Amino acid sequence: MKNSRLVGFTALTASFLLAAGLTACAPPEKESEGNQTESGVNYSEATSAEDFGGMEGLVEAAKKEGELNVIALPPDWANYGAIIKAFSDKYGIKVNSAQPDAASQDEINAANQQKGKSTAPDVFDLGQSVALANTDMFAPYKVATFDDIPAAYKDPDGTWVNDYGGYMSIGYDSAKVPEVTDVNDLLKPEFSGKVALNGDPTQAGAAFSGVLMVALSQGGSVDDIAPGVEFFRKLKAAGNFLPVDPTPATIESGQTPVVIDWNYLNSAETAKLPSWKVFVPPNAVVAGYYYQAINKDAPHPAAARLWEEFLYSDEGQNLYAAGGVRPVRADQMIQAGTIDKDAVAKIPVVDGPVTVPTPEQTEKATKYLAENWAKAVG
Template sequence: MTVSMLSRFLACAASAVLITGAVACAPPQKGDSGAKTESGVKAAEATSAADFGGMDGLVKAAKGEGELNVIALPPDWANYGAIIKAFSDKYGIKVNSAQPDASSQDEINAANQQKGRSSAPDVFDLGQSVALANTSMFAPYKVDKFDDIPAAYKDPNGTWVNDYGGYMSIGFDSAKVPPVANVNDLLKPEYKGKVALNGDPTQAGAAFSGVLMVALSQGGSADDIAPGVEFFRKLKAAGNFLPVDPTPATIESGQTPVVIDWNYTNSAETKKLPSWTVFVPPQHAVAGYYYQAVNKEAPHPAAARLWQEFLYSDEGQNLYAQGGVRPVRADTMQASGALDAAVAAALPVVDGPVTVPTPAQTNAASKYLSENWAAAIG
């Protein structure tokens, strides 16, 4: 990310799938991914709406398929509940949302396990480390607004495109625990059995970024995540680490009174739990984007591509913003007046340095985590 892009990020930035035995008995694929578009290209090989003869042709083909399979999209995460409803209402396409609380790696596992079946995911929404490790599973596709997206946030061929971003944060129930003023507070006896991390950092983007944020607070960097792993080892040894994947239900019930997660996910809980407070460590801020991609084996290839068009349209990007995240087209939309002004003004700004790991840094950190995380919290 360039300095200018990072500056824009700071100005606007906000701030998963357990497949069981159902795979074996999933119905065979009903869709015809080999169906030809108006241009003669197979729907599963279309790289833009032009291959369908334009948006009208893409809409027609997607409606013909009638369904879209999404996975690991919690309704309260980045406003996906409203996004799914808006897409379905607009196009009359049934959206099948599987295992909303699953991880990025679970998405990939599901696609592999259900390959060739009508239940396979059509699209992916992935953390950086998992996305970059599985690009061979993605179908290149350039949405109509592709040129509006900064080069740093997309593959030049459209194999993947960033969709939304935010800051890593610590959410806590002020009615149950003392206020969290810094990361080191989490080692205090008052937080015994109370600190949860959203997922496994070897599989989930939120957890990965959470460990990175902690690493920065302990003198580490995007090039050295080891201090973060060591901190969690101490947290576990102190009895403070809670090995529970947090959800809205665990937060509202008091099971997970402290949660390390993206600011937009933690912020969503403030609407239901007034005592829930969100803290972004100002000197150790970590920002990140999620990756959107089409499954090259999508059972509904036209609907998958129409979903991409919707997400990156002004309507879709504003729906993301309403969920407290920074949509990837925010700069262009703000300049043109297309970004909802009230929503944009409500997005938090962090004063201070912000770390955004590069793909190379993410790959190196992921390798370290795969070799050391289990032993640290085991």
């Protein structure tokens, strides 16, 4: 699982929403340096398809490059396996998918370490904290559907745009543990050595949001994550905390029978493991969006821009929905009648308060975790 990415988004309504370094041996310099669009703009500086003379020009330029480098996109995360295949099949562009289980920070590290090389990432899919700390590495670009995306979910210049979101949840194998109806159930003896958190919350988006979810269930708040850390201290002391990063393989083998993770990842397991259930604590609903951006030093800048166009097209957004996540254009597509209704119908809707940390709250909570997490579970 893509387990090391801090995540959040600036606004969300309750009715809505649902390593380091790439391996290469003396890679060549990127080939697209200096290529210009029809309007005379370098590919790497194009801010819309219009700079290429329209979509046909962008497609032609991207096909000329012939490749796209993505990083930290597991095939079972948000339906990225199907998304990558659909993009490659549609445009005949080879997609090089590196380090599927890498962290958001690993994406940034790879871009810095491989800068100027043909192996550098062309695009990023990042959690909030890492994304907002590295906006100087992103190339502003507005996709054709940019105006459909609510202002809360994008930078006004297109430096970054939210792409998909979900809820934090508890997934569990009902054949191995009792029903989970409350976060406090995880402290019971029946859960000894069985509760896994998806990553380290000082680095991982899912884990960060998991601790926040637990904090809310314990009387904490988005401004006070300490009760969440204290809960995990108790979980560790009780022998229930399992320090294993869960993956589909660990879930299906029974190694991690309880997993705190995004609802769309936990829900994906129900098709493979019929006894797997997903619980979103109604008194502690935490939601989050990921951030999409183009590497300003992308070795394939035209392909990077075409990738963004694909992700935010009706086709790309519906592929996200098929992966159990809420695509950012969902409301607009519902109104337009272009949404995949069957896919969206399977995405949970929460009636009630939804907690979404602001960048400032995320920063404060991250600082607290950096100072206290290891002491609690180490």
